[in-house]
Amino acid sequence: MYYPNYYSYLKTHFNGLINFFGNNATSIFYVSFISLIFFFIRTIYLGIEKKLDFKIYTIVFVVLLVLSELILRLFNFQPGIHTYYKHFHPVNKLWNYKSFKADNTGILRIDSKVRKVISNRISKNNPNYSGREYGEIYCLTEEYINLIHGKTSNVFARYYKRILRKKNKSELDSAVLYYVKNPINSDGFRGIEFKEYKDQKPTVLLLGDSFTFGHSAMPKTSSFADLLLAKGYVVYNTGISATDVAQYLAVAKKYIQKLKPDYVIVNFFIGNDITYYKRKVLPFKPVFYCTNAGNIYYFYEGKYYMTSKAAYNFVLSQVSIPTNVSIVNKIASKSVISSLAWGVMKKFNMFPIFLNTGIVKHLDQSKYNKPYCNVELSQIEKLCKRHNSKFILSCIPDIMSYKIKRAKDIPNLFEGLKYYEMNVSELDYDISDGHFNVQGHRRYAAFLDRLIKSKTK
Known part of the structure; x- marks a missing residue:
């Protein structure tokens, strides 16, 4: 069964509402429950003062609790689950999306079979995809079909049209035209093919996660990677959502020597790139499992989960x-409300005698006192020096609850490393998922452009 475009649109936006409730479940419950208790106490007071029937208010209170339970279940809250995360939800049957694959060096990339499917659908003007196909990847078909048919209005679309009008196209121009019809290159990344081009253009290797892939850029060609490409840089984009600095290092080891880029830019996101554990990059083992329950990492605090x-x-x-x-x-x-209440009490360590979490604390010897990602970033910098590439560590601040977290807020982060950080505001982010919006991508592309030019002087 294939979902038409309008269904995918509605599904995405409805899931955004569900994600909002999921992300803020504890806070919403805490406020709601306190409000209910306040209402109950208030009604008792009014009942005594005005000699009203206490039973009526008790019934109203119970009805409100039942309605709250039903509404929470409607939004996929489940009894027995005390905490909800944005990127994880319990499922009845677990299955893996057709999406990513790790190679023999452990680098996560988009599966070659998926690449062929997307290119084939673009050639056939077919933007639809099934429920077993990962939306972030397969939505590329519609976006690039729109670009080809002149339905996209952004900087990259204008750059693409200029290339089409050229009589004598350069090697890079031809690579861009091929990229538009084949958004995933033969190495499994979104971007032009990874090869040395004859064009006398600065070459840039981008390392990063979902920000670099273009998450929340609508369309993806509004992302900073594509904007840099439109500025005339030869951009090797290796961004894959939900990856980490261990992946960036593995990519650097493989591609810096092969591509010999003028610049290597690590796009470090404060929100989830900080690690205190060393993750071994294992052959053919993805950094996360792309499932219908969410992207589930195979490595948690020093322990590996092989399936x-x-x-x-x-x-x-x-x-x-x-x-x-x-x-x-x-x-x-037994109920959603009592499960959330249990989670709140656990979070604030209330009634520890009665609440047995069943979790045995143990001393984890593999945890580092300082961010281990510093070590991996230093190794990338050394690789750059060895191959005469200029190293740029660019920090992307995190935004949580409308508060911006920067590198200086994390003790010992980037110790001994020079880094750059754009001055961002809330207006640069899609608040619903914490990624750059179109404005954020545009400003960040300009920021990187200035950094690159400053390095050439």
């Missing part, structure tokens, strides 16, 4: 009430 099911069960155990350790837990797990 998607094992990783899923671990995460599920962290958000579920352990019912086999106490009668209080068993009772609390």
Whole structure:
């Protein structure tokens, strides 16, 4: 079964509403529950003062609780789950999306089969995709079909039209035309083919995650990687969503020597690139499993989970009430409201005698006192020096609850490393998912352009 475009649009926006409730479940519950208690106490007071029937207010209170339970279940909240995360939700049956694959060096990239499907659908003008196909990748078909048919209005679209009008096209021009029809290159990344071009243009290797891939850029060709390409740079974009600095290092080891870029830019996101553990990049093992329950990492705090099911069960155990350790837990797990209440009390360490979390604390010897990502970034810098590439560490601030977190807010981050950080504001982000919006991508592209030019002087 294939979803038409309008269905995907509605599904995406409805999921945004669900994500909002999921991301703020504890806060919403805490405020709502306090409001209900306040209402209950207030009604008791009014009932006594005005000699009204206390039973009526009790019934109203119970009805409100029942309605709250039903509404929460409507938004996919489940009994027994005490905490909700943006990128994880329990499922009845776990399965993997057709999406990514790790190669023999452990680098995560888009599966070659997926690449062929996307190129084929673009050639046939077919933008639809199935429910078993990962939306962030397969939505590229519609975006690039629109670009080809002149339905896109952005900087890259104008750059593309200028190339089409050229009589004598350069090697880079031809690469861009091929890229538009084949958004995923033969190396499994979104961008032009990875090769040395004869054009006398500065070459830039971009390392990064979803920001570099172009997440929340509507369309993806409004991302900073494509804007740099439109400025005339030869851009090798290796951005893959949900990857980490260990992946960036693996990519650097493979491609700096091969491509000999003039510039290597690490686009470091404060929100999830900071690590205190060393992750071994294992052959053919993806950094995360792309499943219908969310992107589930195979590595958590020093421990590896070699199957998607094992990783899923671990995460599920962290958000579920352990019912086999106490009668209080068993009772609390019977409803959504009591499960969320249990989560709130656990978070604030309330009634620890009655709440048995079932979690055994242990000393993790593999955790570093300082961010381990510093070590990996230093190794990338050394690779750049060895191959005469200019190293640029660009920090992307995180935005949480309308508060911006910068590198200076993290103790010992980038110790001994020179880094650059754009002066961002809330207006640069899509608040619903914390990524750059079109304005943010545009400003960040200009920021990187200035950095590159400053390095050439």
